Amino acid sequence: MKFKRTERIGAIVKILSDNPNKIYTLSYFTEQFNAAKSTISEDLLVVKNVFEKLHLGKVITISGAAGGVKYIPKTSKEENAEFLIDLCNRINDSERLLSGSFLYLIDLIYDPGIASRIGKIFASNIDYSDADYVVTMETKGIPMALMTANAMNLPLVIIRKDIKVSEGPTLSMTYASGNNGKLESMSLPRRALKPNSKVIIIDDFMRGGGTIKGMIDLMKEFNAEVAGIGVFISMMKPEKKMVEDYISLIQLDVEGDEIIVKPNRDILEGTEE
Amino acid sequence: MKFKRTERIGAIVKILSDNPNKIYTLSYFTEQFNAAKSTISEDLLVVKNVFEKLHLGKVITISGAAGGVKYIPKTSKEENAEFLIDLCNRINDSERLLSGSFLYLIDLIYDPGIASRIGKIFASNIDYSDADYVVTMETKGIPMALMTANAMNLPLVIIRKDIKVSEGPTLSMTYASGNNGKLESMSLPRRALKPNSKVIIIDDFMRGGGTIKGMIDLMKEFNAEVAGIGVFISMMKPEKKMVEDYISLIQLDVEGDEIIVKPNRDILEGTEE
Known part of the structure; x- marks a missing residue:
């Protein structure tokens, strides 16, 4: 032809x-x-x-x-600003308020179009040149982590909470969850990562950073190096996180009925040409 | 410009x-x-x-x-055949055998490129013209369900196993898991589906069909109509499933050390022009 x-x-x-x-x-x-x-x-x-x-x-x-x-894939600062401001406006809706200062957001973060845009923004702002995998923890971060992996052309690895899952020999670990300090577990099959890998960690949400800290510790058990961390929403409080060197796209605070939400300035004024 | x-x-x-x-x-x-x-x-x-x-x-x-x-998006029969035959060859590897006749497949089904192809094949073989949502159950089906939702331009809804998740008022249900007949639970926030919706169910795996049957029952509780069901791998046994009218892409049987895996003939000779 x-x-x-x-x-x-x-x-x-x-x-x-x-x-x-x-x-x-x-x-x-x-x-x-x-x-x-x-x-x-x-x-x-x-x-x-x-x-x-x-x-x-x-x-x-x-x-x-x-x-x-x-x-x-590389998104422009103008595009990112427009997208994130629009998303913040949709998040800032009192109907989203759940008990315990949580917000109902799964209609947004499960949306394929939104997840895809988030993935491209992470790929534009995180250096993944040496990375071997994108790693996330179930469940809510999976859509955006998959789209990030797609933009970076890397395989996705999903850490499970349930240690009963049968995927062959599995490395399990407990960690202190940021929400309430309760001990929770995470697990990953031995063969999910090849030795001496470099990984990018992606998650939807960070309060104190306990979950991400747990993921970093788990990566150490696999002799894997964390080359970058991307979080969709980080809470403004506590200001001190258990993790450094992460980028977050949106900052959030909920006080009673008031939602304070804004794009992270670092992303809007980011390092792109 | x-x-x-x-x-x-x-x-x-x-x-x-x-x-x-x-x-x-x-x-x-x-x-x-x-x-x-x-x-x-x-x-x-x-x-x-x-x-x-x-x-x-x-x-x-x-x-x-x-x-x-x-x-x-519409994939051709030739393309589908080539992709699925190659995938079957990769599945048919004794190193994938886990105890209990399970296979290690997460490196394949979490791969963004593979999930994307599977999504396009589902979108080419399931009529989604009236559908409002793609619905899946956590965890392993999420990547392919997201890519299906992306190809169909529909929002994704994820049913959770954990009923402790805080997403506001939630409808929970128990169902008999196909693996062992044990009672398991599934739950979905009340506001995840608008009333009288039509949904496409996507899952990675079906043995007896208990999980999918549970999802169909849950949809009834939401007054939602199931307009189509797509399963990536269906086990050849038991032949009689608890669900009818589904399409599966690959058929699988594991007997001892022997893996029998082949693309589903219906997909290869499917209804496309």
């Missing part, structure tokens, strides 16, 4: 966009579209332009034997 | 592809690209061609006041 220029470009955009951080060789495209290398090279220049002009991320060229092009 | 034809086409492909089943008006694109309606109409014809020629799904035009174009 022969393809017109416009068709090839549309197709290349689709392939790269569906497979973030995956390297495609020039030969892959020449075979796919039955076209010369020079033709595909020109196409790729246009594709790069599309992504940059519309702030859709970057398409970069990797040279060498294992070379080719890959798409790196 | 002005855009060249090729750039507009690349950008339209990206926008549609990132947002399956979402309707975009002609005006959206004319404003985005500062171009005339006739120009965008021509672009859209090319875009439609790209998707059809490469079997990437369909871009359809919706007429009327709320009209526009939308992208419907």
Whole structure:
């Protein structure tokens, strides 16, 4: 089959966009579209332009034997600001108030579109260049952790709370939950991580940081290094967390009937070009 | 900013592809690209061609006041066959055998790329035209259910096993688990589903069908109608399931050290054009 220029470009955009951080060789495209290398090279220049002009991320060229092009999702500061401000407005709704100063948020954090945007923001603000896995703990963080793993092109690892789960030999640990200081358990199959891995930890929520601290400790048991931590919502109180070096997208405080919620300034003014 | 034809086409492909089943008006694109309606109409014809020629799904035009174009992900039978056969080969590995005839599969089903493909296959084989939600039960089905919800452009609802979870007033139910007939519990916040909803149930695994049967019963308590059921792996035994009218992608049997695994013929010879 022969393809017109416009068709090839549309197709290349689709392939790269569906497979973030995956390297495609020039030969892959020449075979796919039955076209010369020079033709595909020109196409790729246009594709790069599309992504940059519309702030859709970057398409970069990797040279060498294992070379080719890959798409790196990268959200712009303006886009992030707009998205997070809108999300904060939706969170700031007294109908979301549950007893115990909790908020009903699962309609938002389980939403595939929102989870996908959150994943792209984490991928734009956390350095995952050496990372081997994205790690989260069940349950509410799974959708955004999966979308983060998708944007980073990394496998996802889910820590379970239930130690009865049968996934072969499993490493279990207790930790003090931030909510009430109660001892809770977390567990992960021995073979879930290869030795000496680097991991990115993603979770939906942080109060004191006890759960994330537990996850970091569990990673040590696997000889894994934590290369970055991303949290969707962090509570303003307590100010002192059990964890340092994390990024959070939204800061939250609930006092009685009052909800205080705002995007984290670090993300809005972040380190992007 | 002005855009060249090729750039507009690349950008339209990206926008549609990132947002399956979402309707975009002609005006959206004319404003985005500062171009005339006739120009965008021509672009859209090319875009439609790209998707059809490469079997990437369909871009359809919706007429009327709320009209526009939308992208419907649709996988081809050939693609599905190739993907599922490869997956079966990876499942058929004696190193995956756990005690109790279980298989270690979480490295596969938590993989974002695999979950995404599974989601698109479900979206290609289940009629979700009237559906309001994708529903799953924690934990292992969540990644593929999220990707299914993403492909269908529907919100995801996750049933919890833990009835202590604080998400406001919650409806809980016990059901007989297929594994051992033991009574287990499932729960869902009252406000997770709006009244008289239609739902698509997605789960990773089915032996006797007890869990899915429980989910169907729970849906009745919410006055919700189950419009379709998709299961990733169904065990060949018992042949008689507690549930009818489901589709499964892969059939599995484990006898001692022997793993029998194959794609479901219905999917390979499915109802697609």
